[in-house]
Amino acid sequence: MTSREQPTTQEAVRRIADGQRVKDVALDLGIHPSTIYLALKRHGLPVDKTAPHRVLNPQTNRHIPKNTEHPTTTEAVARVKRGERVKNVAKELGIHPSTIYLALKRHNLPVGKNAPHRVLNPQTNRHIPNTTERPATTEAVTRVNRGERVVTVAKELGLHPSTIYTAIKRREEATDTPTPPGKKGEGNHRCSDTPAPTTTTTQSRCTTTEVPDLSCCSNDSVSSRTADHVVADFSLVPDTRVKTGRGVRLSSTDRLVIAQGIKERLSTRQIGTKLGRHHSVIAREINRGSTTYLDPDTQEIKQLVYNPQTAHYHAQQQARRPKERKLDRPGRLRDVVVEYLLRYFSPKRVEQRLLLDYPDDKSMHISHEAIYQSLYVQGRGSLREIIEEELRQREMNTNKVLIRGGKTRRPRSKIAGLRNRRGWVVGAEITTRPPEADDRRVPGHWEGDLVIGAGGQSALLTLVERSSRFTLLKHLPDDHASSTVVGALQEMIASMPGKFSTITWDQGSEMASARKVIDPAECGIYFCDPHSPWQRPTNENTNGEIRRRFYPKGTDFREVTPEHVAWVQDELNDTPRLVLGAMTPYEKMNEVLTVATTQ
Known part of the structure; x- marks a missing residue:
């Protein structure tokens, strides 16, 4: 879910629609041309060919390149279409084979099985491997499909369990058929003997969303983080599953399942089983996305209510980068930190002193690492420039924003404790x-x-x-x-x-x-x-x-x-x-x- 468009951007789109130039409008309104191009794309208006490379193509959702294809690449594609080998063409023209494979992919031409791993498969959007599957991996997949445990097979064949899971997943994607579920507690946590949820259609005023029906689950255990009367708002944006690191973020559909599970009084473990996620992920999501409500009779705060639409919106806002740091915006915290740093307090001293002076005001708390990042990581408008300007006004050394640490002392002297000839020391050691x-x-x-x-x-x-x-x-x-x-x-x-x-x-x-x-x-x-x-x-x-x-x-x-x-x-x-x-x-x-x- 995106935030509401700024009035300045709306004014820019209106003026472009009237025939004005993007460059002139951006200069007049004080915004970047890319902002206008993206707004034009959102409104379905045509984008000029001279748009910067940061603008996305609405059809392919890829960046629009600044330059056209290189003539050498065009020649290579033409020669490959005539039947020549990619390797020979690349060697003769002095370009890398990956360049030719990527150009073939752009021209929607078939890519051979020996393409390097940097080439993506247009159907699955995954890298095409340049090696065939090892016989041991093939044997392992066959034995797992017969019902053997993944851990046992991996140990006997000298493979890592993740290698077998990856091979199973690769075959599942190639055939578009789900892998038969294994026994409970074995291997991949996505495999379960619990029946898959069916889907029901819930209509709202603006959209119609398919919501998984969790009625097939039992109501034996109830999580402590549930509400008796939960009214879930299912008018959400389409499912958007984002991969981050080794994991995958919860999507809008996942949050619909969580809201439905809370309504059915399921535990976090039961909801996690349906989603193929760990129960702690579900518990943290409910804790983050829940809000309290007032009892209409007693006007007392009673239970936590989980709203999937609100939770998904806040999750997207939290995932936006770059984030605004505490010291980016003017305020009392930044004023106090700057004043302490001008006195050459170390960031660690500043952190501890703020905890002592403002024990109950969390808005005045900041870690020493955040202060260091504001001094050295940020670019224009960083805290360092503010301090240097203050140092100039006070006629102090602008090169010494922070004092350095002391030197490490040498080991104990070998002559320490020996008899001393200085008379004033004798008897007063x-x-x-x-x-x-x-x-x-x-x-x-x-x-x-x-x-x-x-x-x-x-x-x-x-x-x-x-x-x-x-x-x-x-x-x-x-x-x-x-x-x-x-x-x-x-x-x-x-x-x-x-x-x-x-x-x-x-x-x-x-x-x-x-x-x-x-x-x-x-x-x-x-x-x-x-x-x-x-x-x-x-x-x-x-x-x-x-x-x-x-x-x-x-x-x-x-x-x-x-x-x-x-x-x-x-x-x-x-x-x-x-x-x-x-x-x-x-x-x-x-x-x-x-x-x-x-x-």
Whole structure:
């Protein structure tokens, strides 16, 4: 069933019927000429020979070619008609034999049995095989027709059961006689010992449709998805069975059978047997195509009613391609996704954050894969162009729509844990750190490091809390000597009294005087093993995100203002983290502190 024709297309057809040119009308109304040609075909109006190749021929339902037949092909057809062999003609003229076979088919000339498999049989519209049937297959079909089981025959002859089924089906099509049904449960699910349904004629106001009569079936079992009073509308379009992949979609006639079966109170298994389909296909179709109705007496929603006409229409609408994606149309969802992506949130973070912010609004839910497709798969009008335009307006880097992932860390160093000559590390190794700092349940355990600027002249001090991923940044534009770094650490600890239990650092010399200045009772300082950055993974991941989102490698922090560093700190703490269940570090820190104070 097709959708109603657009008013613009109707206007175009009317103007073409009045004698105007298709090209002029299409340009005037802003539609494609192919749309007008197809509308002319639907209305039964003549189509010009100059129509594009996308227009279908009403008689053959095939595309109208742009070009006429090649002269070489015409000559080949003429020589084959005179009795020459296709193989010799193709070799002499330098064309492929399939080209000649297809031309013979177009001219309604007989095609030999040795035609390649790419040639279609005009009667069955199937490929003509270029090899004869194997003797083993012929023997297998003969034994199955005598009543033997397909599985047993296939095992004895070393064939696959599908080979036998295909051969049986091929003979059935060649003779136009149905295959005798086998025993119940054997082989092909289309074979059954249940009698075939007869047909009754149901008349409606517009059409007369033959509907299979299922009265021969018993009413022993009733599906849970049935209605007592089902009035099926049988005024449907002609049967259209569409092959998709390895299966076949339900046609309009199949849906008529389902509606009649529901009216007869048959189970999904009984209806599936009549249609030769699995019962789960029938159950899903009833579930998709059913609607609720109101009881006229109590005005309450009672049962599901299956309407085959409505179900077939919705099935066709669902099968239309290409489909409109969620982010194709303007709306609140696209605005929120664009805003998150402009903050360099990953699509996975966007997905999880939307689930957290809008738990009951399914219109605001979208998968990260759909976001990736909107960014990279679509062509004109894609989400990527919208984001790039926003980046230009905000004077940001348009080449960085999404940040890339971090690098994979190297295996553990072989010298990790060996005796170290750095005096400030002795006695403060990571192995001496309290065990509660490892499980991330207790807040107050931090990891720190420096992000060095261009030329090693400036730096950015970063501290990350292990349980909440809360981040503190300190701007060091002049130097990153030990006295400067330790002084900055003291200021950061003083800004959050009682929130620091331990700080884990690498063995850099900037922390040489930390244990002498910072009171161990106020905050313990611990150092990782040499070449072991994975011992402070939270800080390493945060530093990598700072590099990717805000300060690329080579940034001179002398040119960065403290206000911008403060903004970066707020942005990091307001970014949803997947490891926190899409919560932000701000929200997680408040939750952790609330739990800690109540215990």
